[in-house]
Amino acid sequence: MxxxxxxxxxxxxxxxxxxxxxxxxxxxxxxxxxxxxxxxxxxxxxxxxxxxxxxxxxxxxxxxxxxxxxxxxxxxxxxxxxxxxxxxxxxxxxxxxxxxxxxxxxxxxxxxxxxxxxxxxxxxxxxxxxYRYSPYHTKIKETILSGKLGRITSVDLNWYIDTYHGSSYFQRWNRNRDHSGGLSIHKSSHHFDLINWWLDQKPVEVFAYGDLNYYGNESEYNPDQVDGRHCHTCEVKRDCSYYSRWNSRSNSITVEDDHITSDEKRKETYTSYRPDQCIFDSEIAIEDTYTATVKYDRGSLLSYSINFSLPYEGYRLAINGTKGRLETTEFHAPSRVPFPVPEQTIDYFPLFGSKEVIHVVKNQGGHGGGDPLIQEDLFLGEDPLRPYKILSGSEDGAYAVMTGEAVWRSVKEHRPITIEELMKKEPMHQ
CATH class of the missing domain: 3.40.50.720 (NAD(P)-binding Rossmann-like Domain)
Incomplete structure (x- = not known):
């Protein structure tokens, strides 16, 4: 033990x-x-x-x-x-x-x-x-390893964060770049790790654009340009579209999210922690929207985007190879999606041939059923029957962070950023 x-x-x-x-x-x-x-x-x-x-x-x-x-x-x-x-x-x-x-x-x-x-x-x-442990994500890994796609040439990944989950980052410590690294690291690094793992390649260069479009003092949704407000005591919260969307006047609406505890009120007294800071404070300087292109060491290219204020949550993914194309769309937290959503499948299109629909066996548990599986690997050791490496090490963690920092540096410096130069640079502060 x-x-x-x-x-x-x-x-x-x-x-x-x-x-x-x-x-x-x-x-x-x-x-x-x-x-x-x-x-x-x-x-x-x-x-x-x-x-x-x-x-x-x-x-x-x-x-x-x-x-x-x-x-x-x-x-x-x-x-x-x-x-x-x-x-x-x-x-x-x-x-x-x-x-x-x-x-x-x-x-x-x-x-x-x-x-x-x-x-x-x-x-x-x-x-x-x-994220690696989601049954859909492991099936994508297995499909790539099977050779059905051939050599991977490009990946398109568009990630969507809804107005409930997205605004939560700007209510908490995550909005401070010194605490979180910004959302290109705190959030997007998880996505970059997925791509690195699927491709079994290392990122070498990044070019990106990004901006603060929805939150902060200059937001068009800000009902009043006053700093230091908190949702629970705010006098204009009924005029805030983000608050009104997810909170009723009687507080009878219950919203579920596996990223955010449903018991935040009990934790409001945590030291240096307020989960209800105003999303329109002028101190907010991190970006809420990114697009990026990433080049990998064996020739693959990634086109990536993320937006932290959208009507629904999920992603659209396409992976292109010399033998075919894979597509899938996921709607996360369907209870928060304002329209019916289809069951997620993985569609495979051979370069010459007919479409194949791949259905995936689901698991129970957080993050699409991935949490219980990674917990088994952490506490029991990696599954010896799994034919590929899945548990991440420090190098995996570093490349994910470096890709995220390269995105932010590229936004700020208006130039391509190489991962090699980040291996040598000191932290960049806003």
Missing amino acids: KKYAVCGVSNRAITMFIQPMLRNFTQQARLVALLDKDPKRFAVCKQDHPSTQGVPEYKEDEFERMVDETRPDVIIVAGRDDTHITYIEKALNRDLDVISEKPMTTNAADSRRVMEAEKKSKGKVTVTFN
Whole structure:
């Protein structure tokens, strides 16, 4: 049995790691320590899961004492994105294995630091890219590996975030680039990892455009240009289209999302955490819209776009190869889509021949059924019967972050950005 310590007792830490350890992997994993700067987070965790009552608690600067006293085998890093680098490095310096929530870091320079620290350590870094584990995404990987598409020439990926989920990033800490790296890293890096994994190629150059179109002080939806408002006390919230769309006057509307806890009100007293900050504050400077072209080391090209304020959530994907084309469309959170949606399939078009529709066996669980599968690999070891590598390491985490940073740098600098130059540069601040 391995012993685990959690650094950053976030909602993700509780639902993705702590809860499975307590319910499904009691013979393989034991939680021995919790570390966070906010005692309220310990209280919430122990209230939700009484069996953790006796687990020792440590402050954010007590990592060394925690390791000395509890002797964990693995450190789970799941706090705010900018804290990841600190605990990953500390763990590797103590020769401990690390499981890091994605993104691994908030910038390319810190990703490089992780890889360098890992080279000197007996510990190993695992990054939890659970998008890889969706049954649709593994089927796409298997289709590519089968050779049905031939050599991949280009990929088109358009990702859509609806007004509920998209606005949530601008209500929380994610809107601060120093905390999240911006959405091209916090969110898009997950998509870039998917492409890197599907193609089994490395990105080499990126050119991108991006802008802040929906949120911030200058938004056409801003009912009043006043800073510092919060949704729960805002006097003009009924004039806010984003608030009105997802909240009734009686608060009887319940909205579900596997990215956002439904119990945010209970967590409003978390230190330095407000989930209801105004999406029109003037301090918001990150982008909410991107388009990008990415070139890969074996010739494939990616055309990518993401928009954080759309009527529905999901993606459209096409992968083109020398032998055929693959297409699929996903509608995420169908309960929030204002029209009937078809069941997702994968359509295969041979270059010369008839269309084939591929149906996928679904799994239960978060992120399209991917969460339970990655949890099995994390706590039981990778499935030895799976014919391909799926669990991510530090290099995977770094390339995803670097692609995301290249997108942002390209937007700011109006030029192509190579991944090679990001291997050498220090972090760029707004």
